[in-house]
Amino acid sequence: MLAITDLHASVGGTPILKGLTLSVGAGEVHAIMGPNGAGKSTLAHVLAGREGYEVTGGTAVFLGQDLLAMAPHERAAAGLFLGFQYPVEIPGVSNLLFLRTALNAQRKLRGEPEVSGAEFLKRVRAEAQALGLDMEMLKRPVNMGFSGGEKKRNEAFQMGILQPRFALLDETDSGLDIDALKVVADSINRFRGPDRGVLLITHYQRLLDHVRPDRVHILAAGRIVESGGPELALRLEAQGYGAIAA
Amino acid sequence: MSDGTETLSRNAEAEATLAGLGSYRWGFSSDIEQELAPRGLNEDTVRYISAKKNEPGWMLEWRLAAFRAWLKMESPGWAKLAIPPIDYQDAHYYAAPRKKPALASLDELDPEIRRTYEKLGIPIEEQKVLAGVEGARKVAVDAVFDSVSVATTFREELKKAGVIFLSISEAIREYPDLVRRHIGSVVPVRDNFFACLNSAVFSDGTFVYVPKGVRCPMELSTYFRINAENTGQFERTLIIADEGAYVSYLEGCTAPMRDEHQLHAAVVELIAETDAEIKYSTVQNWYPGDAQGRGGIFNFVTKRALCRGDRSRVSWTQVETGSAITWKYPSCVLAGADSVGEFYSVAVTNNLQQADTGTKMIHLGPRTRSRIISKGISAGRSSNTYRGLVRVGPSAEGARNFTQCDSLLLGDRCAAHTVPYIEVKHPIAQIEHEATTSKVSDDQKFYAMQRGLPEEEAVALIVNGFCREVLQTLPMEFAVEAQKLLGISLEGSVG
Numbered sequence: 001m002l003a004i005t006d007l008h009a010s011v012g013g014t015p016i017l018k019g020l021t022l023s024v025g026a027g028e029v030h031a032i033m034g035p036n037g038a039g040k041s042t043l044a045h046v047l048a049g050r051e052g053y054e055v056t057g058g059t060a061v062f063l064g065q066d067l068l069a070m071a072p073h074e075r076a077a078a079g080l081f082l083g084f085q086y087p088v089e090i091p092g093v094s095n096l097l098f099l100r101t102a103l104n105a106q107r108k109l110r111g112e113p114e115v116s117g118a119e120f121l122k123r124v125r126a127e128a129q130a131l132g133l134d135m136e137m138l139k140r141p142v143n144m145g146f147s148g149g150e151k152k153r154n155e156a157f158q159m160g161i162l163q164p165r166f167a168l169l170d171e172t173d174s175g176l177d178i179d180a181l182k183v184v185a186d187s188i189n190r191f192r193g194p195d196r197g198v199l200l201i202t203h204y205q206r207l208l209d210h211v212r213p214d215r216v217h218i219l220a221a222g223r224i225v226e227s228g229g230p231e232l233a234l235r236l237e238a239q240g241y242g243a244i245a246a
Numbered sequence: 247m248s249d250g251t252e253t254l255s256r257n258a259e260a261e262a263t264l265a266g267l268g269s270y271r272w273g274f275s276s277d278i279e280q281e282l283a284p285r286g287l288n289e290d291t292v293r294y295i296s297a298k299k300n301e302p303g304w305m306l307e308w309r310l311a312a313f314r315a316w317l318k319m320e321s322p323g324w325a326k327l328a329i330p331p332i333d334y335q336d337a338h339y340y341a342a343p344r345k346k347p348a349l350a351s352l353d354e355l356d357p358e359i360r361r362t363y364e365k366l367g368i369p370i371e372e373q374k375v376l377a378g379v380e381g382a383r384k385v386a387v388d389a390v391f392d393s394v395s396v397a398t399t400f401r402e403e404l405k406k407a408g409v410i411f412l413s414i415s416e417a418i419r420e421y422p423d424l425v426r427r428h429i430g431s432v433v434p435v436r437d438n439f440f441a442c443l444n445s446a447v448f449s450d451g452t453f454v455y456v457p458k459g460v461r462c463p464m465e466l467s468t469y470f471r472i473n474a475e476n477t478g479q480f481e482r483t484l485i486i487a488d489e490g491a492y493v494s495y496l497e498g499c500t501a502p503m504r505d506e507h508q509l510h511a512a513v514v515e516l517i518a519e520t521d522a523e524i525k526y527s528t529v530q531n532w533y534p535g536d537a538q539g540r541g542g543i544f545n546f547v548t549k550r551a552l553c554r555g556d557r558s559r560v561s562w563t564q565v566e567t568g569s570a571i572t573w574k575y576p577s578c579v580l581a582g583a584d585s586v587g588e589f590y591s592v593a594v595t596n597n598l599q600q601a602d603t604g605t606k607m608i609h610l611g612p613r614t615r616s617r618i619i620s621k622g623i624s625a626g627r628s629s630n631t632y633r634g635l636v637r638v639g640p641s642a643e644g645a646r647n648f649t650q651c652d653s654l655l656l657g658d659r660c661a662a663h664t665v666p667y668i669e670v671k672h673p674i675a676q677i678e679h680e681a682t683t684s685k686v687s688d689d690q691k692f693y694a695m696q697r698g699l700p701e702e703e704a705v706a707l708i709v710n711g712f713c714r715e716v717l718q719t720l721p722m723e724f725a726v727e728a729q730k731l732l733g734i735s736l737e738g739s740v741g
């Protein structure tokens with residue numbers, strides 16, 4: 001589904017990703033763990049096409065398409081969703097307007113008809129309830145006045161409404177209390193399915209207790225230094241990154 | 247070759263050019279026959295205009311006095327604008343459609359004008375009204391086509407309510423006392439260079455009178471449009487809300503594309519008596535010139551409201567996206583005790599546009615209140631200035647003002663300026679001023695794009711959010727138009 005090969009990328013002329021190779025098949029959930037500053041968010045931004053992140057080598061193929069050649073909104077329409085480590089506030093634009101505009105923009109690019117107001121609201125109600133989000137809150141401007149945890153739940157909410165093919169979740173579990181973590185983990189579990197992929201960027205085993213990954217990778221200094229099954233995360237939890245040869 | 251063919255080929259050429267440019271959606275020229283005043287400006291021009299309109303003698307005298315005063319005045323130089331010299335002799339000061347039928351209904355309107363309205367994108371609701379669809383929301387459209395009103399609808403229903411809604415030329419003939427009493431009472435003839443010129447040569451405009459205790463049964467709406475080449479446009483609007491009356495008036499504008507700069511100098515006067523309320527909304531969408539700054543309208547407008555009665559209320563809302571140069575300060579003179587003035591503004595400049603706009607709130611009566619919300623958006627190499635005056639006079643005990651001026655920059659070659667003037671002559675007054683300048687952040691843009699929005703739509707959404715406080719004061723169908731307009735006027739400003 002997503003195949004990254006020997007990816008090199010720089011930010012402001014500084015190389016951050018230095019030959020990263022990683023492949024996630026349909027139906028799989030992978031986790032990426034790694035020390036602060038390893039390049040995890042950089043990877044997420046490069047895959048989503050953020051300006052200022054210069055790809056200097058390698059490829060990324062998503063559902064048979066050259067991901068790196070596409071504009072950010074085209075990647076979104078192709079089914080790539082990025083859950084932001086730091087969700088952004090947009091004053092004056094309500095969450096619901098934002099999401100509906102985005103959904104319809106994606107559908108337009110895919111040649112699908114606009115979603116009706118009634119259908120949209122039905123999805124919104126169901127998803128909001130599942131995530132314990134207040135409808136009133138969703139009418140407020142995007143992420144404005146939301147607590148850290150609410151922002152993360154809002155990312156999961158948007159994923160639930162947009163129904164992408166692939167979710168790249170950058171520390172979506174950080175800043176959540178135990179209950180909220182459970183709620184977000186449930187939404188990821190509802191999302192995962194045979195024709196979908198998930199790449200979880202996380203620091204904590206506690207998320208992986210709820211969302212069992214197929215593969216765990218350790219990213220250090222811009223490359224994958226070790227890959228394994230779920231037990232790798234447990235070992236990491238016990239021993240720390242120091243024990244992993246970089 | 248006949249005239250018709252020539253016009254046709256000229257239009258085809260214009261359309262081809264337009265297709266190439268593609269950015270000013272409403273740059274078209276319709277070929278309705280026109281009657282033009284001779285080029286130039288002197289006392290004879292003034293007499294010609296007055297005679298064409300069958301005006302009474304007092305009106306001609308008023309115009310002539312204005313013209314003589316204007317000759318001694320100079321174009322103001324204090325605004326932050328680079329205004330190329332204007333040759334006032336090189337323009338026609340009157341243009342009227344040659345045929346001027348008295349219409350029983352809009353169906354009889356010249357199909358060319360109807361097509362023009364369609365191209366203008368008059369909101370669906372209004373089109374339904376125009377088509378006479380039953381149950382359609384009532385919006386009276388007093389169509390000012392170039393300088394002369396050629397159609398007025400809903401006059402009958404308004405008449406029943408006692409509301410007078412006419413072109414100002416008609417009002418001068420039919421209600422001379424009302425007009426004579428009020429015209430120039432809010433914006434005196436010598437107020438400023440452009441208002442004085444307008445007083446001498448105003449071509450047409452709108453007159454509204456809402457009698458005591460009447461709530462105008464529909465929103466009044468006028469579409470202004472400049473259509474003749476090289477015709478200065480001098481609209482004159484006078485709206486009076488008598489005691490306890492209420493009226494909401496919408497003004498929307500677009501202009502066809504042209505090469506030469508074109509002067510527009512309107513005067514709008516509003517008068518609110520005791521307990522009366524006037525809401526005046528404008529969406530200004532005139533041709534801004536091309537990306538190199540060629541062409542475009544010069545928009546020098548004097549808009550002022552007099553809150554004469556106690557507890558009277560006037561609210562100006564404007565969305566300014568057009569014109570090459572905008573010079574405009576809708577103002578409120580708060581004379582009545584407890585009267586309230588509001589100014590909500592969105593001004594967008596792109597490419598080489600220049601806007602110097604804002605408001606004046608003149609507090610004269612006790613406990614008068616004013617509120618100013620200004621949102622300036624600059625893109626390209628444009629310049630956008632908010633200029634606002636809050637003056638509290640010696641008898642305005644307990645006056646209050648709140649001002650919020652926000653500027654949003656797109657790119658780093660544009661400029662935003664905030665120039666507040668505050669003059670307080672009474673110790674018990676409360677003035678608050680807040681100002682912010684921000685940029686559309688890369689974070690916001692990327693977030694919206696990651697969710698599926700193309701870059702320009704992402705920026706348009708963020709800009710609309712920035713303007714929300716102002717847009718939500720507009721009547722619904724206008725708000726939708728205005729949002730679209732913001733997106734259109736920022737096209738090409740990113741990437």
Ligand SMILES: Nc1ncnc2c1ncn2[C@@H]1O[C@H](COP(=O)(O)OP(=O)(O)O)[C@@H](O)[C@H]1O
Nearest residue numbers: 011012014016035036037038039040041042043
């Ligand atoms: N915009 C930027 N400009 C310069 N350096 C950056 C920028 N963003 C991230 N970096 C650097 O890139 C490295 C990787 O950062 P990041 O991908 O955010 O790490 P992680 O998400 O793994 O903690 C760090 O050294 C960080 O300082």
Ligand SMILES: [Mg+2]
Nearest residue numbers: 040041042085
């Ligand atoms: Mg990170």
